[in-house]
Each structure stands twice: as structure tokens, then as C-alpha cells.
Amino acid sequence: MSNFIITFKDSATKDEIQKFKDEVTSGGGELGHTFDGLLNGFSAKIQPETLQLFQQQASISDSVIENIGSYLHF
Incomplete structure (x- = not known):
């Protein structure tokens, strides 16, 4: 899994x-922080298969x- x-x-x-959050967890990933200010999104550890689906989307x-975007620390 990558961050x-x-x-x-x-x-x-x-x-x-x-x-998308539900897809992360159902795919075996882990949710991190939710951003709802200047950024609209979330951080997560994502399985390669789920990442591929997100990239296609x-x-x-x-x-x-x-x-x-990938990052080093969770």
C-alpha cells in the first residue's frame, strides 16, 4: 500500500x-485525514488495485x- x-x-x-472513501476501505486501504477547507479531499493508504480505479476515474x-498525489508519510 502507498500513501x-x-x-x-x-x-x-x-x-x-x-x-471514494468507501472504495478505499472496502479495497483494504486505510483512510487518513479528511480535508474540507482549502483542499477538498482526503489522505489514505491505498491498495494498487484501488489506485488504478481512481486513476481511471x-x-x-x-x-x-x-x-x-503520493506522499511519503501517513
Whole structure:
């Protein structure tokens, strides 16, 4: 598992973000901090399979995902 910060576009709803959080935990990952100020998103330890799904979703033009960034410490 690797550490990531997933940020979402301003248009993303709390329900849409929650679906991604649920995918992290159901895929064997661990949620970290939720950001709901200047950043709209969360940090998590994500399994490679879940990361691949998120990356595929992010590549769609109308995706609610703004960015997927890796970091070293959780």
C-alpha cells in the first residue's frame, strides 16, 4: 500500500467523496485525514488495485477527482 492525497473539484458533493472513501476501505486501504477547507479531499493508504480505479476515474473528462498525489508519510 502507498500513501496518497486525493483531492476533488469544488463541484464534488460530500456523497461523491464518500463513495471514494468507501472504495478505499472496502479495497483494504486505510483512510487518513479528511480535508474540507482549502483542499477538498482526503489522505489514505491505498491498495494498487484501488489506485488504478481512481486513476481511471480521474482520466474521464467529467471526473470529480482533481488530483491524486503520493506522499511519503501517513
